[in-house]
Amino acid sequence: MSAIHPDQVSAAKLAGMMRPPPEPEFDPVTRDGSLVEDPAVRAPLVLGKDTSFNDVTETVCGYIEKGPGRWFWPVFFLVSQVAGLMPLMILYLIITGVGVWGLNNQVDWAWDITNFVFWIGIGHAGTLISAILCLLKQKWRTSINRAAEAMTIFAVICAGTFPGVHIGRVWMAWMLFPIPNSNAIWPNFKSPLLWDVFAVSTYGTVSALFWFMGMIPDFATLRDRAALRIMRASDPSVMKVDRIRCFVYGMLALGWRFSTRHWHRYEKAYILLAGISTPLVLSVHSIVSFDFATSILPGWHTTIFPPYFVAGAIFGGFAMVLLLMIPSRELFPGMKALITLRHLENMAKIILVTGFMVGFAYAMEFFVAWYGGNQYELHVFLYNRVVPDWVDPRGAPYWWAYWSMIICNVVFPQLFWFKACRQSPVVIFIVSVAVTIGMWFERFVIIVTSLHRAFLPGEWHMFFPTPVDILTFVGSCGTFLTLYMLFMRFLPMFAMSEIKAVMPQANPHKH
C-alpha cells in the first residue's frame, strides 16, 4: 500500500488512522458549494473537501438518532392538526351526503376530482426521479430520490382518498374492485374510470415496493449502528431506545448483510423495478387523462391529453419536490452538502423544459379547437376560459382561473432561463409555489370550465366551493405534510448506499 494513493489516504482516515494531507495536484472541481464554470467539469454530488463514507452515514443517521432539531415537534403538532381536518370533513360528508360540497347538476365533478388529479400528478415526480433518471444513469438523482419517492407515496394516499369519497355512497366503494359478491355483479372493464382504479392502486403499490426495497440497506445500517451501541453501552436508558431501533429496523432490514452476492441481485432487481416503473408512471397519468378524453364533453374530448397530462404531472411534481427540499436544506444540519445547488439547478432545468411542454399543450389544444372546426369546442376554449366576461358578454366568469394558470405555469418558469435564478434557492422556491398553484388551477380549468357551460345553455351553472370543499383540500395538504414529517423523523431520508457509491473514493478503478 503506497501512502500517496488518494483512495488509501481517505480510507486510512476512515479507519481513524490519520488525517489526509492536502491534495497536492490541482483540483478543477471547486468543492465549496459553488458550481463549476467549466461545462466539461461536473460539480461534485457530495460537497466537502474530504467528506468520507462515515460522514454520510453520520449525517443521515443523525437525523433519526439525534432528531432534526427543536423546531420539529411544534411544527409537527400544527401540521397534524391541519391533517385532522381531512377525516373530520370526510366524516361530515359521509354522515350528511355529497350536498355538503358545492356540486350541482351541471358541475358534478369539481374540487374532488381537481384535488385527485392534482395530488396524483405530484406523485409522478418521485417515480420519474427514481426510475427514469435511474435508467438514464443520472447520478445526481441519488440524493433526492428517497425523499421524492416518499413524497410520491404520500401524494398517492391523498389522491386516492378523493375518488373514494366522491362516489356518493362511500360504503359501496368496495364495488370499485372486482370482488365476488352475492349479486354476481362485476365491474365494467370497458370504463376508463375502472382503468383508473387499477392504474392508481397499482401505482401506489409498486411505488411503495420500490421505496421499501431502496430502504432495505439503509435500515440495515440503522440496525447495525443500534446493535453496536448496545454492545458497547453502559447507560441502560440509551440502550432501551437502541433496543427498539435494533428490533424495528432489524425487522425492516430483512437480515440484509451487505453481501456482494446479494447486492448483485439487488442491483438487477432495482433496474428491473426502474424499467417497469417507467411505463407504469407514463401509463398512470395517461389513464387519468382518459377519464376526460374518452368523454364527449368539449374541452375534455382531446387526443393530446395523455402526453399533456404526463408532462404536467412531472412539472408539478418537481415543483413539489423543490418545495419540500429547499426548506429541509435550511432546517437540517449538513443537508446542503448532500442536496447541492447542482441538484436544485438540474431540477429547475427540468421545470423549465416540462413547463414548455405544458405551454405547448395549451397552445395546441387551442389550435385544434379552432382547426377542428367544432363550434362547441372552440366556444369552450375561447369563451369559457380565455375571454373575460367584462370584455365580451359570451365570456364566462372563470377567465381569472385560466389566466392564473398561464401566468403560473408558462410565465414564471421563464425565470429559469437565467443562471442566477436557477441557482437561487429563494427564486426556485417562489417559482415552485407558483407552479404548484398553477397546476392546481390547470386541473380546475380543465374540469370546471368545461363542465359548467356545456351544450345546452339552459343547464349552465356556476360552481362555488363550500367551506367543506376548501377544508377537505387544506386537510389533504396537512395529511401530506404530516406523513412527510414522520418520514423525515423515522426513516432514512437519503439513500446512503447509493450516495456512497457515487462519491469519488468509491471508484475502485480511480488512479
Place this chain on the structure above:
Amino acid sequence: MAAAAKPRIFQTEQGTPIFGVMAEFATPADIYHAAEKVRDAGFSDWDVYSPFPVHGIDEAMGIKRTRLPLLVAVVGLSGAVLGFGFQYWVATQGYATVVQGKPFGSWQTFVPVAFEIGVLFTAFATLLGMLIFNRLPRWHHPLMCNERFLKVSDDRFVIAIEATDPKFDPQAVRTLLQKAGATSVELVEDK
C-alpha cells in the same frame, strides 16, 4: 492445497464451530484486487461485504449473472395474460353487458388493466424473487455477532471465506488474505 484430506468440521479449542475467516480491507480498490485473488485461488463459499455495491466487483468475484430477470418476465407476462383473461371472462360470461354498442369481447378496452396487472405482478416478482434468491429474510447470521463486521454497513470492506468451502484451511486462508492486503484478519465463530 491439502485441505481435502482434513476433517470437514472446523472448531475452536472450546468446541465452538467455526464459520470462517474474515478479513478487512481499507478501500474499494483494495477489496477489488483482493477479490480477484480469492477468486483465482478457486474458492466458492466466500463473499465480499461492502456498504455499497463496488463497481465491477461482480466480475472480480466471478459471480454468474442472476436469473432473476427470467423469473420476473415469466411472472409479469402471466400476470398480464391472467388480467386480460379475467376481463374477457367478466365481459363475455361473468357479467356480459352491452357498453356503447361494442361487442362483448372487444379486446382493445382490456389493454390498460391487463398492463397494470402485469406491472403489479412484475413488481412483486422482482422484490420477492430478489429476496428468495438471496435467502432473505434471515434474522441472524454468524457474522452479525462480530463487532468489526457491523461497521460494514457504515464504511468497511470485508471478505469472508466460509469453513464450508472444500478448499478451506484456516491457516492458508489467513495467509492468502494477508497477502492480498488485508488490514486485519480474524476467525469468526458460528454462534
